[in-house]
Amino acid sequence: MVTLATEPMKMTKPINNNQPPRILLAKIGLDGHDRGVKVLARSFRDAGIEVIYTGLWQTCEATMYAALQEDVDVVGVSLLSAAHLTVMPELLRLRKKLDIEHIPIILGGIVPNEDHAALAEMGVAAVFNPGSSVDDIVEKVKQLAAMHEPIQFKEVVVGYKARKQNALAKLITSVQRGESLDGFTPPVGDAVVIGVTGAPGVGKSSFIGKLGEELVSRGKRVAVLAIDPSSPITGGALLGDRLRMMSASPEREFFVRSLASGGAAGGLAAICPDVLKLLKGFGFDYILVETVGAGQGDVGIRELASHTLLVLMPDSGDAVQYSKAGIMEIATCFVLNKCDLNGADATQSQLISAVGDARPIFKTSTLKTEGIDRVADFIMTLS
Amino acid sequence: MSIEPGLGKSKRSTDDARGKPFVGPEDLRGYDPATALSVPGSFPFTRGVHRTMYRDKLWTMRQFAGFGSAADTNERFKYLLAHGTTGLSTAFDLPTLMGRDSDDPLALGEVGRCGVAVASLADMHVLYDGINLGEVSTSMTINAPAAIVLAFYVCVAKKQGVPLDQLRGTLQNDILKEFHAQNEYVFPPVPSVKLVVDTIEYCTQHMPLWNTVSVSGYHIREAGATAAEELAFTLADGMAYTQLSIERGLDVDAFAPRLSFFFDVHNDFFEEIAKLRAARRMWAHIMRDRFHAKHERSWKLRMHCQTAGVTLTEQQPMNNIMRVAYQAMAGVLGGTQSLHTNSMDETLALPTEGAAKVALRTQQILAHETSVPQVADPLGGSYFVEKMTDEIEAKAYAIIDQIDAMGGVLPAVDRGYFRRAIAESAQAEQRRIDGGAQKIVGVTDFVEEGTHDMEMLKISQDTEDEQVSKLKSIKANRDATKHQAALTRLRDDATQDKNVMPALIEAAEAEATVGEMMDTMKQVFGAYGGGPEW
Ligand code: B12
Ligand SMILES: Nc1nc2c(ncn2[C@@H]2O[C@H](COP(=O)(O)OP(=O)(O)OP(=O)(O)O)[C@@H](O)[C@H]2O)c(=O)[nH]1
Ligand SMILES: [Mg+2]
Numbered sequence: 001m002v003t004l005a006t007e008p009m010k011m012t013k014p015i016n017n018n019q020p021p022r023i024l025l026a027k028i029g030l031d032g033h034d035r036g037v038k039v040l041a042r043s044f045r046d047a048g049i050e051v052i053y054t055g056l057w058q059t060c061e062a063t064m065y066a067a068l069q070e071d072v073d074v075v076g077v078s079l080l081s082a083a084h085l086t087v088m089p090e091l092l093r094l095r096k097k098l099d100i101e102h103i104p105i106i107l108g109g110i111v112p113n114e115d116h117a118a119l120a121e122m123g124v125a126a127v128f129n130p131g132s133s134v135d136d137i138v139e140k141v142k143q144l145a146a147m148h149e150p151i152q153f154k155e156v157v158v159g160y161k162a163r164k165q166n167a168l169a170k171l172i173t174s175v176q177r178g179e180s181l182d183g184f185t186p187p188v189g190d191a192v193v194i195g196v197t198g199a200p201g202v203g204k205s206s207f208i209g210k211l212g213e214e215l216v217s218r219g220k221r222v223a224v225l226a227i228d229p230s231s232p233i234t235g236g237a238l239l240g241d242r243l244r245m246m247s248a249s250p251e252r253e254f255f256v257r258s259l260a261s262g263g264a265a266g267g268l269a270a271i272c273p274d275v276l277k278l279l280k281g282f283g284f285d286y287i288l289v290e291t292v293g294a295g296q297g298d299v300g301i302r303e304l305a306s307h308t309l310l311v312l313m314p315d316s317g318d319a320v321q322y323s324k325a326g327i328m329e330i331a332t333c334f335v336l337n338k339c340d341l342n343g344a345d346a347t348q349s350q351l352i353s354a355v356g357d358a359r360p361i362f363k364t365s366t367l368k369t370e371g372i373d374r375v376a377d378f379i380m381t382l383s
Numbered sequence: 384m385s386i387e388p389g390l391g392k393s394k395r396s397t398d399d400a401r402g403k404p405f406v407g408p409e410d411l412r413g414y415d416p417a418t419a420l421s422v423p424g425s426f427p428f429t430r431g432v433h434r435t436m437y438r439d440k441l442w443t444m445r446q447f448a449g450f451g452s453a454a455d456t457n458e459r460f461k462y463l464l465a466h467g468t469t470g471l472s473t474a475f476d477l478p479t480l481m482g483r484d485s486d487d488p489l490a491l492g493e494v495g496r497c498g499v500a501v502a503s504l505a506d507m508h509v510l511y512d513g514i515n516l517g518e519v520s521t522s523m524t525i526n527a528p529a530a531i532v533l534a535f536y537v538c539v540a541k542k543q544g545v546p547l548d549q550l551r552g553t554l555q556n557d558i559l560k561e562f563h564a565q566n567e568y569v570f571p572p573v574p575s576v577k578l579v580v581d582t583i584e585y586c587t588q589h590m591p592l593w594n595t596v597s598v599s600g601y602h603i604r605e606a607g608a609t610a611a612e613e614l615a616f617t618l619a620d621g622m623a624y625t626q627l628s629i630e631r632g633l634d635v636d637a638f639a640p641r642l643s644f645f646f647d648v649h650n651d652f653f654e655e656i657a658k659l660r661a662a663r664r665m666w667a668h669i670m671r672d673r674f675h676a677k678h679e680r681s682w683k684l685r686m687h688c689q690t691a692g693v694t695l696t697e698q699q700p701m702n703n704i705m706r707v708a709y710q711a712m713a714g715v716l717g718g719t720q721s722l723h724t725n726s727m728d729e730t731l732a733l734p735t736e737g738a739a740k741v742a743l744r745t746q747q748i749l750a751h752e753t754s755v756p757q758v759a760d761p762l763g764g765s766y767f768v769e770k771m772t773d774e775i776e777a778k779a780y781a782i783i784d785q786i787d788a789m790g791g792v793l794p795a796v797d798r799g800y801f802r803r804a805i806a807e808s809a810q811a812e813q814r815r816i817d818g819g820a821q822k823i824v825g826v827t828d829f830v831e832e833g834t835h836d837m838e839m840l841k842i843s844q845d846t847e848d849e850q851v852s853k854l855k856s857i858k859a860n861r862d863a864t865k866h867q868a869a870l871t872r873l874r875d876d877a878t879q880d881k882n883v884m885p886a887l888i889e890a891a892e893a894e895a896t897v898g899e900m901m902d903t904m905k906q907v908f909g910a911y912g913g914g915p916e917w
Binding site for chain 2: 032038039053056238341
């Protein structure tokens, strides 16, 4: 059963030592060739790897910030744009600057053989050209992931106390791996934990991305826990939420961590409370937890969070279904997202009658960045 | 709703036709050549859009080219024309394709590398310098900023003194497949298609010989779709543009003849031929029966084809010449109007002059030595090919029905239907390759150790540096008042939902850059971060 965020602060016992390898897959620059990277993302998932795909058009900074926060075992970059000799040195420079040199970077795509030596020289761990076998790639990723060094707790705890995000990221990894934290107990903190839930595709991640930015711009420290399902068969996962939150950065105190629901033995329930403790102790003001579907089978989000935002979209019929299923009751407020689409007003009136009390209903469009500020105003009244 | 991309997931799009060692008349149920085929040049054009096909006029050999600066590409164009290419096709670099100026931070390292850098009207003048736009037909592969590039082209023609109604060529301008496959979208889907309709409307009024949209299956297929998906998605996109243009108030017969199509020719020789034949038959019916077009010209699906880059290998790259030759022949047997053949160095970089020449020669050999073009649709009436044509057509119609059931292409884009279907097919193909079910010569089988020693085209960093400084000087020296006024007008016209073409032409003349015009429109239309991915 899920333990409450208000439980005693001592971290729970080791529970899991089969955390799957985690890879961040990145496309950098304006290159839109994504067939290969998506084939790999699925193949990795099917091979029992957790994949965080950060989507198209990323900068080197955002990619390495993501690698830092996610504390992945490997960063995989796909470049078919002939920009590798510009991009790779920049990534490696940032890797050093951010003090995450333990994370190997591998590269694939259109990379002429004659550039391989230079890339190896600068520190790229492996290069895969067209025609590479996916099995070989999977093998390499697993091999690199297995090489990760054990976490140096003393050092990391010092870093955590100094509010270094890479230390926080590593401690979360320890929890995922079920390693003992050497008796370390994070401070209690006073973060407001808010669950964000709703049917698949209503725009939860996009909304959190914008809300996070808004809160950060108001001087708040924001963390996000984005939870996606694992494949019950392979244990791998495609963690797709982060790609809508790529403005997160250590410099802006906007921390995003993706978790796979099955990543820990005993399921998410087993580690979520501890991860939350770490985030709270780090001193965030708001922790937003994204989960899919406020239904059965979902983590008892209510028990972890002090408030729940239910996200809906026009014409989805969710309001009606939710009120039948009794899900409406758990929400602190409602966010009717995608209001740039037709049918927003009609859905709003349905929602008003389904809610039947004074809980607020916000209309937003993350596409147009509309209505987010009003949700932020409301959030700032919560404690 | 429980509509999921599921159709066409088998190995091929034509399994039925191949269930037996040979196909005979008993396999063609209800086959009536008079209605299914007719004669070349007649409805439903299964056998080709012209009666005499290549006897009177060979296909256009149109090699996609563009790299480095506008001057570099201009030189390549002249080289290709000198070696017998019969139409130009312009490849832009990634910053231009994404509507960003060469000095945009995200353009770093990408200027001129994957195509030619065009940021302003000045670049466009250099690109077509010394090439008479009244004589050579030009195609331009650009989508999100297509309307802007069209505005540049109009300005260049005006300067050359060529009347707009004599301009022949094609603007790719197919934004829907960007959402499905190529990923060069900038604005959200609805304003994106509005821009396409703006160009259709403008060209219908001013540039009657210009192909306004090249409705493209190529990118969809290269991204992983099956042949049936390529066919269905492309025609569905064509239907969407048609519907929207009619809703704009245009007469279907005024614009439909200027919609053109662009297909991939992949490895599966007969299936590809069947696909091209089915495409014509389906489109003819769709235009006549669904959109009630009255003119025969509106029913004819004219197409450009390109050989399948994704089938080419880095290993033993000379083998690519053979792959391209077979694919090119399938395109011609399928009755294409225009063809690009890929170069053997496809997986290395943009083609060298030498590799591009072999690719062109491959077409010339096909045209002048093989006698393949002598008779229209030589495979017409083959039990096997007719069976395949029927089968792929049926599969494509079933997919189009699914799209209709979702409310059409735009709602299906919102749900991520196309992307998911394409990615799943790509994944299925990868599994077949990894599992040994699909062989690739030189990669999975007949492997050789060692690497090739093929020459490679290199684009130096100087291109970027020069382009950026040229752009900076344009920005510094233009008439700021005129420039500002033009962008203000563009914003106003976009806000008031007017056709933006006149404002874009004014802005082009006022030396506004691609990036500036795009940013102005972004203020009104918003920017799109992409639809559902998994
Ligand atoms: C398919 C394709 C397209 C499709 C892309 C569809 C899509 N959504 O992905 C379409 C038709 C849309 C397209 C468009 C363009 N393309 Co293109 N395209 C290709 C092509 C033919 C195959 C790429 C591919 O998908 N292969 C199949 C996948 C499965 O393989 P892969 O990506 O190579 O991945 C394998 C390995 O490389 C490796 N790998 C790849 N990434 C990673 C990452 C990691 C971490 C690891 C470990 C391994 C790894 O593992 C994979 C399995 O073996 C290549 C040439 C070629 N044959 O390689 C040109 C190519 C990449 N394209 C090119 C160009 C120029 C373009 C355009 C700019 C053309 C233009 N001017 O309009 C546009 C730009 C599109 C965009 N938005 O970026 C050039 C790039 C030139 C260069 N780098 O110097 C190429 C090389 C062709 C050429 N020679 O001209 N293209
Ligand atoms: N029109 C419109 N589309 C939106 C809006 N917000 C998000 N979307 C789109 O909705 C799709 C899903 O967005 P996500 O943010 O990934 O939704 P999600 O609820 O987190 O999805 P899952 O985590 O997969 O359940 C994407 O294609 C977004 O571009 C919006 O305000 N308007
Ligand atoms: Mg999400």
